[in-house]
Amino acid sequence: MGWDGESYQARFDRLAAAGEHVHGEADFVAGLEPASVLDAGCGTGRVAIELARRGIDVIGIDLDGSMIQTATRLAPDLEWIVGDLSAVRLDRRFDVVLMAGNVPLFTPPGTRSGLIDGCARHLAPGGALVAGFQIRRGFRLSTYDGYCTAVGLHLAERHATWDRQPFDDGADYAVSVHRWSAPTDLGKVVLRGGAQVSRDR
Ligand SMILES: C[S@@+](CC[C@H](N)C(=O)[O-])C[C@H]1O[C@@H](n2cnc3c(N)ncnc32)[C@H](O)[C@@H]1O
Numbered sequence: 001m002g003w004d005g006e007s008y009q010a011r012f013d014r015l016a017a018a019g020e021h022v023h024g025e026a027d028f029v030a031g032l033e034p035a036s037v038l039d040a041g042c043g044t045g046r047v048a049i050e051l052a053r054r055g056i057d058v059i060g061i062d063l064d065g066s067m068i069q070t071a072t073r074l075a076p077d078l079e080w081i082v083g084d085l086s087a088v089r090l091d092r093r094f095d096v097v098l099m100a101g102n103v104p105l106f107t108p109p110g111t112r113s114g115l116i117d118g119c120a121r122h123l124a125p126g127g128a129l130v131a132g133f134q135i136r137r138g139f140r141l142s143t144y145d146g147y148c149t150a151v152g153l154h155l156a157e158r159h160a161t162w163d164r165q166p167f168d169d170g171a172d173y174a175v176s177v178h179r180w181s182a183p184t185d186l187g188k189v190v191l192r193g194g195a196q197v198s199r200d201r
Pocket of ligand 1: 003040041042043044045046047061062063064067083084085086099100101102103104106107108111115
């Protein structure tokens with residue numbers, strides 16, 4: 001789908017102007033104390049810009065040119081990339097790779113597992129993949145966890161909200177933190193075809 005970056009951003013500007021707290025995602029990520037964050041599916045950069053304001057080294061990437069245009073207007077000094085996480089290979093890794101705001105629900109059809117793989121290959125050793133998305137819109141959490149396991153990540157935390165409300169069966173949103181599995185597992189990743197490859201994590 002194509003986005004209109006300016007109208008997407010305007011919705012959050014209106015909430016902020018009405019006094020709503022719009023930085024729950026940034027609060028959560030900052031609480032993990034990362035030095036660097038890849039905002040994966042950054043949209044207009046609303047989270048990345050807040051993290052940068054808090055002193056975190058951040059890059060934003062999004063498929064959508066209109067979203068990145070708005071992000072560039074709002075924060076011309078930050079690094080913004082138009083690209084598909086399932087395909088791109090940046091020349092660096094990050095303490096946190098963040099997917100805020102339902103990113104896996106909006107990735108092009110057939111690219112969800114590739115999206116998770118793309119996030120994992122940009123994660124530094126000891127890093128965390130953080131994702132928040134609605135779980136009753138056609139993408140099961142068990143499928144998401146399975147994609148994470150397939151690239152060597154395990155579930156470390158799960159909450160129902162960005163302010164860490166407990167996750168239970170009634171939840172319709174999940175904030176998940178996946179981390180690298182035991183160091184002995186890190187040299188090998190089982191690919192979906194069943195073959196094993198060595199990886200430098
Ligand atoms: C609802 S927006 C969320 C934007 C932002 N993270 C936020 O919380 O405001 C979802 C974004 O994910 C992006 N996206 C989905 N799949 C992607 C992919 N494979 N690579 C890069 N961006 C992707 C879309 O282009 C869209 O801008």
